[in-house]
Amino acid sequence: MPNNKAERTVINLNKLGFNRFLQFGHYKYTEAKPKLENHIHEDSIELCFFLKGQQFYRIKNELFQLKGNDIIIISPNTQHSTGTYPEDKGELFWLQVSLNEQEGLLCNLPSHQTNSLLNQLTKNSDIIFKGAHSLKTSLEELMNELQNPTSSLTALKINHLLIHVLLETLNLAQTPTQETSSERLEIINQYIMDNLHRIIYVDELASLIHVSTGYFKPWFRKNTGITPKEYINRIKIEKAKILLSQKKSVTQVAFDLGYNSSQYFATSFKKFTGITPKSFLLSHKLFPKRNS
Structure with a gap:
């Protein structure tokens, strides 16, 4: 498992048996890094939780500026990068989820609930909305459980946290901004x-x-x-x-x-x-x- 003191940590959830989930990652940079090159995530959405700092992303042909406590969901099959900007000093969690039904059920949810949740998240993609401290806590807890499994119930806890993160993200996306x-x-x-x-x-x-x-x-x-x-x-x-x-x-x-x-x-x-x-x-x- 990755060291939780690492500057950048990436965990492949699908290889650990969590269907439909792909990468879960975290970085905490104290200085700017080389730019993120243009790429897509085939048939999957990517949830980006920007905790500290600021970061520019070019999604399709539009430039987005994320600041601390901002969230953006990147739509499937969409080219995105940091454009001409570096990966900036700051802290970010990201979570990739497959929309391909052939990859199984999401945390053992019935198929209609899986599809409904992912469809709603996709509808709220490519817009910036505000996060919440409770979501940050859940992301940190999820990373800790993945890096330091404590019991036979760890998989159950991780499934619970994954669904909680998705549901809370959807709730925040649908909350009017101040x-x-x-x-x-x-x-x-x-x-x-x-x-x-x-x-x-x-x-x-x-x-x-x-x-x-x-x-x-x-x-x-x-x-x-x-x-x-x-x-x-x-x-x-x-x-x-x-x-x-x-x-x-x-x-x-x-x-x-x-x-x-x-x-x-x-x-x-x-x-x-x-x-x-x-x-x-x-x-x-x-x-x-x-x-x-």
């Missing part, structure tokens, strides 16, 4: 964009939506999956890519975005993109102007 949080985040995002040239403090952001800093930090993480500091840094790095593409020097970009030094900027850039600013310039055949 607009209040997204409206607050729009205000915060615009403020950050207007102040990229300097250091932005957390208490400034809290005051924008009229809450205390103590309340703001956990609220922000719950709604974005990352800390305010990381969120600001991610926006700055995306802006840095644009400025570098305009052939500005690394030193000038660092200054324009309020970094204390070009070395700190380069470290931050690599942390979120997987490459240095210099490598970014070379890979895009960009060379700074001599007078910049």
Whole structure:
């Protein structure tokens, strides 16, 4: 069984006797990894539970941005990848389920219940919706049971958890989203964009939506999956890519975005993109102007 301390764990559930279930996986990256190439899952859906960080996925020809506590179900036979983006710093669970009836019943459910559940999940595919802490707990418990079987009842527990994960995911997909949080985040995002040239403090952001800093930090993480500091840094790095593409020097970009030094900027850039600013310039055949 995989080590639960591994950076990336993949378990083939069908090989363990769990019909209709394919891969169950988890990763927890502390830095960006190479991009996920374009691929499909034949006659199966893939449930992606993004716990922390942010990630771009290109599904068909549409670009999706997932943040912490987001879920997306990828429809069967659909090309998807991370596009031009890396597999980003963050934490993700994924679960693949076959729609092929010849592969047996889902956790011993009657065929009509199996088909109904999978059809409903498929109908809610290719849209982003919010997760819940209880679902995160179930996913962690499922991984623990698979890695550390404790008794003859382990298979029964795993079947129960698998069905619970599918049912809770469906329930969340059908739950109306709240607009209040997204409206607050729009205000915060615009403020950050207007102040990229300097250091932005957390208490400034809290005051924008009229809450205390103590309340703001956990609220922000719950709604974005990352800390305010990381969120600001991610926006700055995306802006840095644009400025570098305009052939500005690394030193000038660092200054324009309020970094204390070009070395700190380069470290931050690599942390979120997987490459240095210099490598970014070379890979895009960009060379700074001599007078910049």
